[in-house]
Amino acid sequence: MKIRSLLLFAALLSLWESAAYGSGEKNTLEPGAWAQKSFVYVAEKFGIPILRASIRIANGLSEGGRDLYRVQASVNSLNHLGFLFRMNNRFTSTVESETCVPVRYVKEIDQEGLLVPNKRYLQEIIFDFPNKRVIVENGGGKARQEIPLPPDTYDPLSMFARCYLKEELHPGQDIRMSIYDGVKLRQMVFQSRRERMKSRIYGAVEVLRLESSTSFSAFGDKEGVIRIWYTADGKKIPVLMELDLPVGSVKFELEKVEES
Numbered sequence: 001m002k003i004r005s006l007l008l009f010a011a012l013l014s015l016w017e018s019a020a021y022g023s024g025e026k027n028t029l030e031p032g033a034w035a036q037k038s039f040v041y042v043a044e045k046f047g048i049p050i051l052r053a054s055i056r057i058a059n060g061l062s063e064g065g066r067d068l069y070r071v072q073a074s075v076n077s078l079n080h081l082g083f084l085f086r087m088n089n090r091f092t093s094t095v096e097s098e099t100c101v102p103v104r105y106v107k108e109i110d111q112e113g114l115l116v117p118n119k120r121y122l123q124e125i126i127f128d129f130p131n132k133r134v135i136v137e138n139g140g141g142k143a144r145q146e147i148p149l150p151p152d153t154y155d156p157l158s159m160f161a162r163c164y165l166k167e168e169l170h171p172g173q174d175i176r177m178s179i180y181d182g183v184k185l186r187q188m189v190f191q192s193r194r195e196r197m198k199s200r201i202y203g204a205v206e207v208l209r210l211e212s213s214t215s216f217s218a219f220g221d222k223e224g225v226i227r228i229w230y231t232a233d234g235k236k237i238p239v240l241m242e243l244d245l246p247v248g249s250v251k252f253e254l255e256k257v258e259e260s
Contacts, residue, residue: 035059036260039238041252051087052076053252057161059097067097069165071157077111085113093157100162102127105155107182123182125155134180150185153178164236171208171232188212194232199239200253206232207239 036058043051053075061068070092077087090108095101105125112118122139129149136145154162156179163175175190190210199205207229214226225244231237239254 038258039254040256040258041241042255043250043252049078051252052078052255055157055160057164061094063094063103066103068103069095069097069100069161071095071161073157085111087111087113091157093155093161095158095161100154100158100166101129102155102158105157105182125180125182127153127155136182147180147185149180150178153180153185155179156181175210186214188214188226190226190228197229197240199231201256202231202237202239205239208232 036056038054038056041053042049043053053073055071055073057069057071059067059069061070072093073091075087075089077085088110090106090110092106092108094103094105096103104127107121107123109119109121109123111120124137126135126137127149128135133149134147134153136147138144154177159177159179171192171194173192175192177188177190179186179188190212193209193211195207195209196204197207199207210228210230212226213223227240227242227244228238229240231239237254237257241252243250
């Protein structure tokens with residue numbers, strides 16, 4: 001597993017949660033009653049933690065008379081990496097709680113070091129469904145963009161909210177989705193398969209593995225594979241994520257789940 005593949009995975013963190021599995025029991029956060037759940041992950045090299053990441057979903061927000069969820073993801077390098085690379089990347093999606101339709105998606109990228117390109121920028125994406133467009137606001141004085149918006153398009157984290165909270169999915173399905181992350185509109189098809197695995201925190205557990213091929217712009221649009229393992233008990237806990245990249249593979253394992 002190469003450092004470069006770890007770094008690319010961090011840039012694509014929010015694609016982790018693109019789909020989920022349910023067996024009849026839905027995960028719900030009632031509008032107006034504040035609640036929060038966080039999934040915390042670790043990536044290791046030779047048994048040494050290199051990156052820590054989290055995805056957090058919360059409600060209790062409102063805007064323009066609408067009840068909203070906020071979904072946040074972060075990727076942080078660990079202190080012992082020193083001058084090799086430093087990373088503090090943030091992703092935030094605001095979605096309507098009833099439908100999980102995205103309202104806006106914000107990327108805050110802050111990274112530098114010998115093994116990672118120096119980047120520091122803020123990008124905000126506004127989803128304007130009535131006018132069938134997304135408005136991309138780039139920080140640093142860069143030009144504003146308007147891009148046509150196909151029906152049923154989500155940012156990566158609003159897709160997580162929709163699937164984790166709203167959908168009831170089953171093994172054997174093909175799960176199709178359109179995702180826009182500020183770089184490229186992706187049409188993805190996840191294939192589902194039920195299996196058994198050993199989880200870091202739950203031990204042996206029944207899971208549903210979702211798998212989709214996709215192109216990676218960082219590697220000249222060469223194809224790779226995204227795999228996500230969810231518990232098959234109705235709680236849909238994402239216990240493991242893996243990317244097969246043109247330069248190698250990388251895994252993030254669930255370290256803990258926090259609720260409040």
